[in-house]
Amino acid sequence: MSGENQETTESSEDNGQSLFIPDDVAVDQLMSLGFSKNAAIRALFYTGNQTVDIAADWLLENSDKNLDTPLENDLQGTSDSSDEDDSEDFLSADTYKMVFVVNSELNMGVGKVAAQVAHAALSLFRNMIDTDAKAQMLIVWGHMGETKIVLRGDNSTQLEALSQQADTLGLDNYLVHDAGHTQVAPGSRTVLGIFGKVTEVDRVTGTLKLL
Structure with a gap:
């Protein structure tokens, strides 16, 4: 698959968060397997933007979760509790x-x-x-x-x-x-x-x- 070793994140000056850049070919291939675009992007993010097979396996293993929400929801964080700082540390962590x-x-x-x-x-x-x-x-x-x-x-x-x-x-x-x-x-x-x-x-x- 093309782009297997491409850089997966780049600096975002607007919000200080990491901006994930998925492999477009992989996204298309995962969508052709019946997964939504949001699910495909999430799978590539959480598996290090590697191969379609690895991302598809991740999707199947996590089929009980809501995978159709945009990845941005994860990166921005949704917690209003005192654990918000810990959440941000987690979301910016290495995979x-x-x-x-x-x-x-x-x-x-x-x-x-x-x-x-x-x-x-x-x-x-x-x-x-x-x-x-x-x-x-x-x-x-x-x-x-x-x-x-x-x-x-x-x-x-x-x-x-x-x-x-x-x-x-x-x-x-x-x-x-x-x-x-x-x-x-x-x-x-x-x-x-x-x-x-x-x-x-x-x-x-x-x-x-x-x-």
Whole structure:
């Protein structure tokens, strides 16, 4: 999709808020799938303006919410309570995502992959939740739809290299070493989970394809 890496925000001198610039091609493609324009723009905003597939997944995951209201309502904030300052801090925050890189050389079944991705997600979450700053990032991530992406990795060596790269960038990550009770040998590196700002995570996994 064109414009995947385009800058998503620019300074707005009128109101001090960030002005989101969605990928027009992606908006059109999402609308062709039956989503409203407002919903398409919101999905692209909350998933980092990446791909149509990721935005569509976000829309399906959040289908129980009112997605047809303009994004400007979120950016401007609607609270009249004492929490207004906190709301503005939240709305101007960076977007986060959690990605999972699956070791495709193991040829795991669908159920096994699902279990290993869940293992990575829970372990990564538990490792972060006890640290106040990291817990706050998880809260922001949760309010923005909990973007989760599953990607295809080549082998154990690649997963280990990606984990080291994530460490270098200060990104929380967890590499699952399977117990070996089913399908794979004990100690097999099955899934790597990484959490962080969209732009930072993309520095590690941006070239990988969706599973």
